[in-house]
Amino acid sequence: SAVISQKPSRDICQRGTSLTIQCQVDSQVTMMFWYRQQPGQSLTLIATANQGSEATYESGFVIDKFPISRPNLTFSTLTVSNMSPEDSSIYLCSVRDSNYEQYFGPGTRLTVT
């Protein structure tokens, strides 16, 4: 199975600032995804990170707020822009391999004050 690491593991940020979360996987994967998990809630898909092109966003999420990069087959970043306390969540990177199996990273716990 793919091994996924995320940086940072947690952060506390001020309102109005931005944070970039990195996701690194130990093997080349076909698909990469970003999810959000608000306190006490299930996971919500933010977007699919496409290599070499713009990410595909789910309803309710926009590029200006959550810009995503995927420069190669093993790395992606998610930026949470102009943060507010409502953005306090766990952000999870997920990958799907060539066998269609999907794995999740450990998450980044973000607190916005």
Next chain:
Amino acid sequence: DAKTTQPTSMDCAEGRAANLPCNHSTISGNEYVYWYRQIHSQGPQYIIHGLKNNETNEMASLIITEDRKSSTLILPHATLRDTAVYYCIVRVRNDKIIFGKGTRLHILP
């Protein structure tokens, strides 16, 4: 919208089998049933998946009814470390995963 219905929570005594039900009455012929679990403060962990036949691996067994409208995840000998939220997901293999609310399983000592 999630395509599955699961109980909100369940209890199971340690050492007993934990049977977690899932209803997916609108499942399509090419959709698989997947189970993941999320232990507190960790990312979701893949458990098992199946299409029509029952499946077993080192973690669990998956029983799918003949009409495929429901399934049961079985943890044969539950331990305290199995306390987690369990998600039943229905999807075509190359489709994205959409999570429902899952079942919060409490293993009681």
